[in-house]
Amino acid sequence: MKLRIRNQKDVAAGAIYIAFGAAFSLGALNYNMGDAARMGPGWFPFWIGVLMVVIGAATAAAGMGRRATEDPLKKPELRTLAWIIGSVVLFGLLLQPLGLVLSLAVLVIVSSLASHEFGWKGTLANAVILILFSVGAFIRGINLQIPLWPHFLIN
Structure with a gap:
């Protein structure tokens, strides 16, 4: 099965979410993470970054799905x-x-x-x-x- 990008906007938005989420999570590793009972300063940004990566992956996958509407990415103004x-x-x-x-x-x-x-x-x-x-x-x-x-x- 060949993957085809149908909705370029969704795939681009997903890539941006993944990039920023990964950056947040990696940056948060420089702080004390703690655990669920005693959260350190890195706990919240780490998990927000992970959530952003998951949302980005879901958005990008939706843009490559069979039911995705064709929507090309326009040149930025x-x-x-x-x-x-x-x-x-x-x-x-x-x-x-x-x-x-x-x-x-x-x-x-x-x-x-x-x-x-x-x-x-x-x-x-x-x-x-x-x-x-x-x-x-x-x-x-x-x-x-x-x-x-x-x-x-x-x-």
């Missing part, structure tokens, strides 16, 4: 990828000087430029929802010590 990666890098650079609220607004607006269906209403609504959720979860919920606003606005 580098412009879209650049907007998204750039927005995350920009968020990281702006977080301390601008605070959480403004850096999240920049993240959403810049990453929205990657979309072919960009619209200001949806972008601003997404920004408001993400900011409210992040402030509630990270600042109020788990009390992260991240500035909300730039220092020049507070002083």
Whole structure:
């Protein structure tokens, strides 16, 4: 029986899961594993990595199954990828000087430029929802010590 890749997207996604899962598991071996009763710092990332490998293998196998729909892998859109990666890098650079609220607004607006269906209403609504959720979860919920606003606005 000859294996044939029918769904290239599933096989590629499975390969990515396998690669990241293997990297997590191998990296976790540098920490004390412990056992099920006394878990060490390497226990959780190791088993999450193993789970990712299993999910990746199942996804890749599904892409090679007889019932898989033909779905070729498209050429990556580098412009879209650049907007998204750039927005995350920009968020990281702006977080301390601008605070959480403004850096999240920049993240959403810049990453929205990657979309072919960009619209200001949806972008601003997404920004408001993400900011409210992040402030509630990270600042109020788990009390992260991240500035909300730039220092020049507070002083």
